[in-house]
Amino acid sequence: MNVLEPYMDLILSVVYLVGVLMFLTIFALLAVWLERKVSAHLQDRLGPMMTGGWHGWSQTIADALKLILKEDIIPAVADRKLFRLAPYLVFIGSLAGFAVLPFAHNLIGSDINIGVYYVIAITSLVVIGILMAGWASNNKWALYGAMRAAAQMVSYEIPVALSLLIPVLMAGTMSMQTIVQNQAGGFWNWYVFQSIPFSLVAFVIYFWASLAEVNRTPFDIPEAESELVAGFHVEYSGMRFAVFFLAEYGNMFVVSAIAATVFLGGWHAPFTFLDFIPGPIWFIGKSMGLVLVQLWLRWTLPRLRVDQLMHVCWKIFLPFSFANLLLVGLWVVLKG
Amino acid sequence: MKETKELNIPLGPVLEKWETLVESSGASGERMVLQMGPQHPATHGVLRLELETDGEIVTKIVPYIGYLHRCFEKVAENITWNQVVPYTDRMDYLASMNMSLGYALTVEKLMGIEVNERVQALRVITCEINRIASHCVFLATYGLDIGAWTPLLYLFQEREHIIDLLEELSGSRLLFNYIRPGGLAHDVPDGWLKKVREFCDFMDPKIPELNELLSYNKIFIERTANVGVMTPEVALTYGITGPNLRACGVDYDLRRDIPYSGYEKYDFEPQLGKGEQGQAGDSWDRYIVRVREMQESLKIIRQAIDSLPDGDISEKIPKNFNKMPVGDAYMTTEAPRGEVGFYIVSDGTKTPYRVKARSGAYCSVSVIPAIGTGLLIADVVAIVASVDIVLGEVDR
Numbered sequence A: 001m002n003v004l005e006p007y008m009d010l011i012l013s014v015v016y017l018v019g020v021l022m023f024l025t026i027f028a029l030l031a032v033w034l035e036r037k038v039s040a041h042l043q044d045r046l047g048p049m050m051t052g053g054w055h056g057w058s059q060t061i062a063d064a065l066k067l068i069l070k071e072d073i074i075p076a077v078a079d080r081k082l083f084r085l086a087p088y089l090v091f092i093g094s095l096a097g098f099a100v101l102p103f104a105h106n107l108i109g110s111d112i113n114i115g116v117y118y119v120i121a122i123t124s125l126v127v128i129g130i131l132m133a134g135w136a137s138n139n140k141w142a143l144y145g146a147m148r149a150a151a152q153m154v155s156y157e158i159p160v161a162l163s164l165l166i167p168v169l170m171a172g173t174m175s176m177q178t179i180v181q182n183q184a185g186g187f188w189n190w191y192v193f194q195s196i197p198f199s200l201v202a203f204v205i206y207f208w209a210s211l212a213e214v215n216r217t218p219f220d221i222p223e224a225e226s227e228l229v230a231g232f233h234v235e236y237s238g239m240r241f242a243v244f245f246l247a248e249y250g251n252m253f254v255v256s257a258i259a260a261t262v263f264l265g266g267w268h269a270p271f272t273f274l275d276f277i278p279g280p281i282w283f284i285g286k287s288m289g290l291v292l293v294q295l296w297l298r299w300t301l302p303r304l305r306v307d308q309l310m311h312v313c314w315k316i317f318l319p320f321s322f323a324n325l326l327l328v329g330l331w332v333v334l335k336g
Numbered sequence B: 001m002k003e004t005k006e007l008n009i010p011l012g013p014v015l016e017k018w019e020t021l022v023e024s025s026g027a028s029g030e031r032m033v034l035q036m037g038p039q040h041p042a043t044h045g046v047l048r049l050e051l052e053t054d055g056e057i058v059t060k061i062v063p064y065i066g067y068l069h070r071c072f073e074k075v076a077e078n079i080t081w082n083q084v085v086p087y088t089d090r091m092d093y094l095a096s097m098n099m100s101l102g103y104a105l106t107v108e109k110l111m112g113i114e115v116n117e118r119v120q121a122l123r124v125i126t127c128e129i130n131r132i133a134s135h136c137v138f139l140a141t142y143g144l145d146i147g148a149w150t151p152l153l154y155l156f157q158e159r160e161h162i163i164d165l166l167e168e169l170s171g172s173r174l175l176f177n178y179i180r181p182g183g184l185a186h187d188v189p190d191g192w193l194k195k196v197r198e199f200c201d202f203m204d205p206k207i208p209e210l211n212e213l214l215s216y217n218k219i220f221i222e223r224t225a226n227v228g229v230m231t232p233e234v235a236l237t238y239g240i241t242g243p244n245l246r247a248c249g250v251d252y253d254l255r256r257d258i259p260y261s262g263y264e265k266y267d268f269e270p271q272l273g274k275g276e277q278g279q280a281g282d283s284w285d286r287y288i289v290r291v292r293e294m295q296e297s298l299k300i301i302r303q304a305i306d307s308l309p310d311g312d313i314s315e316k317i318p319k320n321f322n323k324m325p326v327g328d329a330y331m332t333t334e335a336p337r338g339e340v341g342f343y344i345v346s347d348g349t350k351t352p353y354r355v356k357a358r359s360g361a362y363c364s365v366s367v368i369p370a371i372g373t374g375l376l377i378a379d380v381v382a383i384v385a386s387v388d389i390v391l392g393e394v395d396r
Helices: A005-042 A059-069 A080-100 A115-122 A125-136 A140-171 A176-181 A198-213 A238-262 A279-298 A306-335 B002-006 B013-025 B072-076 B084-089 B096-111 B117-146 B150-170 B192-203 B206-215 B218-224 B232-237 B243-247 B283-306 B360-372 B377-386 B391-395
Strands: B032-036 B048-054 B057-064 B327-335 B338-346 B354-358
Touching: A005 A059, A005 A080, A005 A238, A005 A279, A059 A238, A080 A115, A080 A125, A080 A238, A115 A140, A115 A176, A115 A238, A125 A140, A125 A238, A140 A176, A140 A198, A140 A238, A140 A306, A176 A238, A198 A238, A198 A279, A198 A306, A238 A279, B048 B377, B057 B360, B057 B377, B072 B084, B072 B354, B084 B096, B096 B117, B096 B327, B096 B338, B117 B150, B117 B192, B117 B206, B117 B218, B117 B283, B117 B377, B150 B192, B150 B206, B192 B206, B192 B283, B206 B283, B218 B283, B218 B377, B232 B243, B232 B360, B243 B283, B243 B338, B243 B360, B283 B377, B338 B360, B360 B377, B360 B391
Parallel strands: none
Antiparallel strands: B032 B048, B048 B057, B327 B338, B338 B354
C-alpha cells in the first residue's frame, strides 16, 4: 500500500477516465439506437427490429463492430498526418468536457474552481478538429463543411458563454459542484426558475445555441446531407468515422449535462422526498431528457441557411444574451 | 435564342453586394469550381451542375444533362406503335400514366380515333391519381433537400396507397403500361373505384397535416420564400409550363385551356402562385401550388368517378397498326412536370417514322442558371428541388 501511496491520485484519475470512456461509449451506442428508434417512431415506422432480439437493441453494437473491421481509407491527396489526427482531437474535446461534470455530490472528475470556464474553453477544441478534418481531406465538400463549422461554432460560443454566465453570476462561483449545491431543495430552487424570466431566457438561448455547437438540426449546416453530402467527414470511413460519431454524441451529452448542471439542479431531485434516488440517476436522467429534445427537434425541423444561421446568432441571441446578462447583474447587485 | 440573350437576367442581390465588396476591397475574388453531381443527394437523379463559387455564393451555374439518355426517340422509330408505350412510361417514371396518355392521344389524333367516354374518364382518374403520387414525391424530396426528413416518410406512405391502387389496376407499381392508343389495357377490377374513393377520403385530411408540418413552418418559409424568383417573363422565355409557370402567376393550364380526354367536363381551379410569403414565383410558391393541385386532383377524381359511364374500353383499339394514315400529329398534355408533347410522323408502316417528345422538366433544368445565379449553395439546392425535375424525362 505504501508503495502505491504517491500514485494514488494518478490511479484514481485513470480509473475515472476509464469509467468515463466506458460511459461515453455506452451512451453513444445507446443514443444512436435511441435516435434511430425515436426518429422511426416519429416517422411512423419501426426502425431496427431484428438485431439482438428486443427492438433491435444491439444494432448499433453491430454497426460499431462493422466500422472497426472496415478497411481504413485515406484519400491519396489527403494530408495524412492531419487527417489521422483530426478525429481524435474532436474526440478529446468532447471527452475532456466530462472532467468537470458533477454526476453526484462526490462523483466528479475534478471540481476545479473555474469549471464553467474550463468546459467552455475545452469544448472549443472540437472546432479545431473539425477544421483540420475538412482541410486535410482535400475535398471541396469537406472544405465547405469545415468553413461552415468554424464560422458557426465560433459564433455560437459567444451566446453559449454569455448565457452560462448568468447562473455563474447568481451562484457567485464557477465551480460546477458549488453551483449544483446552491440549487438544493426542490425544483423551485433550480436556477432556471430563479429570477424569472432572465434565467429562463438564458436557458432557452443556451439550449438553442448549444444545438449549433454540436451541429444538430436546425443548425446542422456543417454536415448538411442534402447540400454538402456529409460535410467535413465526407472522406472519413471505418474507425475514424466512428470516432467522429462518438464525439458528436459525446458532445450532445456534454452540452445537455451542462444545461442540467447549471440550470436544472444537476444531481438534485425535483422534490426533497425523492432524495433517496441516487444523484447520478437524476443527473443522467435530466441530461437524457434534453438529449431526447435534441432528437425530437432534429426529426421535426428543416435546416437553416448559412446566412440565416449567422443572423440568428449575431442579431437575436447575442443582443438578448447581453441584455439578459446586464439585467441579471443588476438583479444580483440589488439583491445584495 | 436571340431573345434569351437579350433578356437581362439580374444578378442576385447577395452577389451584387459581394461583387462591389470584392472590387472595393481589392481582393482577388478567386472562384472555385464545384461539381455538384451526378452523384449528389440533392440533384434528383443524375444531373450534374457545375457551380462556380465564391465562398458560399454561387456565381455561375452550368447544368449538364445526358447521364440518363436512353435514345427514346430513336428506339421509337424501330418498334411498333404499341411497343412505344412502355418506353413513354420510362420518361417521367414518377408519372408514367401521364406520359403514356400523351402518346396515346397523339396516335389517336393521327388515326382520327375518338375513344368513348368511359375510356376518357378512366384515363382522367388514373392520370390524376398518378399526379398526386408524383406531387407526393416532389413535396417529400423538397422537404428532404431543405433538411426536413419526416415529411418524406409521411408522404411516401400516402404514395404507397396510390401505388397499391395502380398495382391492382395494371399489375406494376411504377411503369404501368396501362393507357394504350385507342383505349386501355383492360377495364378496372371490381371494387377498384370504391377503393379510389376511399383513398380520396383518406388523402383529404393529410394535406392540412402536411401544411402544418412543413408548408407553414417558419424555417421552411425562411428557406424558400423569395428564393429563386421566376418572373413570368423569364418563365415564358425559357418555355416553362405546368405548375412552375402557374407559380409565377400565369393562369395557364392545358387541362382547362385546351381540354383533352374530357377534362372540360370537370370543375377545377388551376392554382396560381400569389406570392403569399414573398414574391410571386419564388420557391415557396412553386411548392404550395403543387400542394393545392393535389386537392384539385382529388376534386377531379371524385367528379370522374361520380359520372363514370358504362362502355367497352377496347372498342376503338385498332386490330393492327398496319394501316396507319400517312401524316403527322402533335398533341400536348398537362403532366405533373409541365407540358408534355409528342410530335409523331407516320409513313404508313408498322413503325413510327419519327417520334419527338417535348418535356416540361427539360425546360425547368434550363431555367436553373437564370434564377439561381448569385445565391448561396443552399439556395441552389432549394431551387433545383423546387423546379421539380425528373432526369428520366429530361434526358429521355
